[in-house]
Amino acid sequence: MGSAPASEPAAGSAAEPASGDVYLRPTVQTAVKLLVVGHFAVGKTTFVGALSEIRPLRTEEVMTEAGALVDDLAGMKDKTTTTVALDFGRLTLNDRLVLYLFGTPGQQRFTQLWQDMTRGALGALVLADTRRLGQSFEVMGVLEELGLPYAVALNQFDGAPEYGTDEVRAALDLLPETPLVHCDARDRASSTRALISLVEYLLTRTPTGQLEHA
Numbered sequence: 233m234g235s236a237p238a239s240e241p242a243a244g245s246a247a248e249p250a251s252g253d254v255y256l257r258p259t260v261q262t263a264v265k266l267l268v269v270g271h272f273a274v275g276k277t278t279f280v281g282a283l284s285e286i287r288p289l290r291t292e293e294v295m296t297e298a299g300a301l302v303d304d305l306a307g308m309k310d311k312t313t314t315t316v317a318l319d320f321g322r323l324t325l326n327d328r329l330v331l332y333l334f335g336t337p338g339q340q341r342f343t344q345l346w347q348d349m350t351r352g353a354l355g356a357l358v359l360a361d362t363r364r365l366g367q368s369f370e371v372m373g374v375l376e377e378l379g380l381p382y383a384v385a386l387n388q389f390d391g392a393p394e395y396g397t398d399e400v401r402a403a404l405d406l407l408p409e410t411p412l413v414h415c416d417a418r419d420r421a422s423s424t425r426a427l428i429s430l431v432e433y434l435l436t437r438t439p440t441g442q443l444e445h446a
């Protein structure tokens with residue numbers, strides 16, 4: 233008892249993504265850059281990590297005492313890292329369309345970087361948390377200034393109040409056409425559905441019905 237059989241596979245090998253998922257399918261014709269945005273600790277890194285088919289690139293840093301003054305940690309006892317630059321991931325939606333996802337930090341002090349990241353992006357998914365809806369206005373305001381279309385996904389945290397869609401639309405002052413969906417950023421299928429609602433919305437806004445860069 234206790235000693236592993238000699239034939240057991242090397243530890244760690246199962247964690248590698250299947251090689252078929254690493255390389256882009258040769259049939260892909262359109263690559264679209266989308267942003268995943270939202271305030272601090274709303275679930276951006278979790279979201280990009282849950283649905284990326286490549287190992288997501290993360291630039292997390294352990295939060296320091298200095299950051300405690302600006303990063304609002306109320307109710308976020310367990311959060312010890314923060315994204316200083318970006319999260320990057322990839323999702324092949326179908327044989328011809330691949331999405332490149334850029335999770336961008338919402339902290340105000342990164343605004344210039346944040347604006348640079350929007351270059352070439354077709355749209356954004358705004359993650360929101362019903363415990364802190366008011367904190368989503370800043371990010372939605374920047375998107376509106378930049379003319380970047382967006383959909384809103386409510387990331388449902390345990391114990392967070394569950395409001396009806398109409399209430400949330402009113403609270404966030406959303407335009408009637410702006411999609412509002414619920415998601416669980418930890419769940420791949422749920423996160424993919426939220427992203428598809430953004431892509432469908434972007435498609436309705438293009439005269440050709442194709443996703444193309446302006």
Ligand SMILES: Nc1nc2c(ncn2[C@@H]2O[C@H](COP(=O)(O)OP(=O)(O)O)[C@@H](O)[C@H]2O)c(=O)[nH]1
Nearest residue numbers: 272273274275276277278388389390416417418
């Ligand atoms: N319960 C729950 N926790 C979540 C969810 N999404 C993210 N979290 C947790 O919330 C914290 C902040 O998420 P993170 O992705 O780092 O937020 P970011 O600052 O927007 O990148 C982490 O501890 C996550 O594990 C969710 O949908 N439900």
Ligand SMILES: [Mg+2]
Nearest residue numbers: 276277314315
């Ligand atoms: Mg993050």
